[in-house]
Amino acid sequence: MIKVKNIYYMLSYAYQSLNEASFKNIQTEEFENLHDLMAAILVRGVSNQLKRGLHKDYLVYTEATGNLKGKIDISNSVRQNTLMTRRMVCHFDQFSENTPLNQIVKTTMVLLIKSGDVTVANSKELKKLSLYFRNIETLNPFAINWNALIYHRNNATYKLLINICQLIIKGLLMTTETGEYKMKEFLDDQFMHRLYEKFLLGYFKKEYPHFTVGSSYIKWNVDGDITEFLPNMKTDITLSYGTKTLIIDAKYYGRTMQTNTLFNSKSIISANLYQIFTYVKNKDRTGSGHVSGVLLYAKTDEELTPDHDYSIGGNRFSVKTLDLGADWGGIVGQLRAVAALL
Structure with missing residues (x-):
């Protein structure tokens, strides 16, 4: 199980706005559950926005x-x-001021207040802030068209707020048989997978400024120029330093290994290994061997967790497991070992 405080650290790397001074004291607080952490982030984010003024x-x-x-x-x-x-x-x-952005923020605050998992202090703060939204309507949270939201110079400061609201509504909210809303105890795997990717990318960008870090497209190493119907290849994270490149494929699954029932054996999930192999081999167009790849799994409850290195066709391939349930210092050490693969 991932510690709630670790979720905050992941969010702070995924969304650099959380590193502003107004959010810093969250690092020293203890949270019993994820809902209270989200409430604390929303309290500070909404307070910041009110100082700037609600978008109209x-x-x-x-x-x-x-x-x-x-x-x-x-x-x-x-x-x-x-x-x-x-x-x-x-x-x-x-x-x-009754705009979709403000409606989403108010809707999320109301949901957290009603959840029952937010501390009295944070609940009171949310109620105080909601008074500034009294002329703003609430929405059906499951009917929000997130793709229709458009950001520009006048509302760009809402990006973090809306990302947190989306995380809460799409990652934590569910309905009961009676049609009432209820909060799940933890983010679902789909949202954790996206957060996991964004966290890793943000972490390496901030902590390894001497690396070139990004999510890049890889061209197919084809004979001739015919690439019609070939799918795009886009990496989760690519680290480069000098002549060397490390491609990281982030995997947040309920399982990290596949089972062969016929032989009662376990192996790395085939599709994942084929994917990283394809990325590396097409990136290393000259066959230099300077391009490596790593499958970086988030640790699951499985007893067997992969931690292996292979040399295939002149390139190094690694399969590693990141234990997000460890203390933050332990996570930093694990990521340091991944960076050392470059």
Whole structure:
């Protein structure tokens, strides 16, 4: 089981905004559960945003009114027979704070307040902050269109807040048979896999500035220029230093090994090994042997955890396990060993 404090450290590397001074004291706090950690992050994030001011935007409203404004909708006015009451259907813009971004933040705060797993102190803080959102509507959390959200210069400061809200709503929230909302005890594997990738990328970027760190595309090493229908190859993390390159494929699964029932044996999951092999061999176009690959699994409850190095066709391939349930110092030591593979 991953310690709650480790989740915070992972988030702080995944989202660099959490390294601002206003979030620093979270590192010294102890949290009994993930919900309270998320509440603490949201309290500080919303407080920061209120100091900057809530985002406002022009929103389109439709209303049957006797005070004509905006664009008059003749067709709907006739259809609704509003002329009998000396009114017309009008479409008009209004500068309002009732924007989707603020609605998502308020919805998430309300869910945390109702969850029952947030400490009294953090719950009180969320309730105080929600007073600033009294003119803002809440949403059906499962009907939020996250892909429709657009960021620009005037609302860019909401990125961290919305990422945390999405983590809470999509990673922790579920409905009961009665249709009520309930919080899961821990993030599901899908969200943990994304967080795991972002954490590793952010960690190596910050702690190893002398490396070139990124998520890069690899071109197929084809004969000729025909690449039609070949899939894109994009690495989770690529570390480069001098002439050497290390490709890291992050894996957060419920299991790390596959079982051959016929021979009652275990082996590395075939598809994962084939994937990292393909990345390395196509990246090392000259066959220099300077490109290596590592499958970095998050440790599961399985008794057998892979920790092996192989030399295949002149390139080194490693299969390692990162124990996210260890103390943070232990995790740092494990990541140091991964960086040493470069």
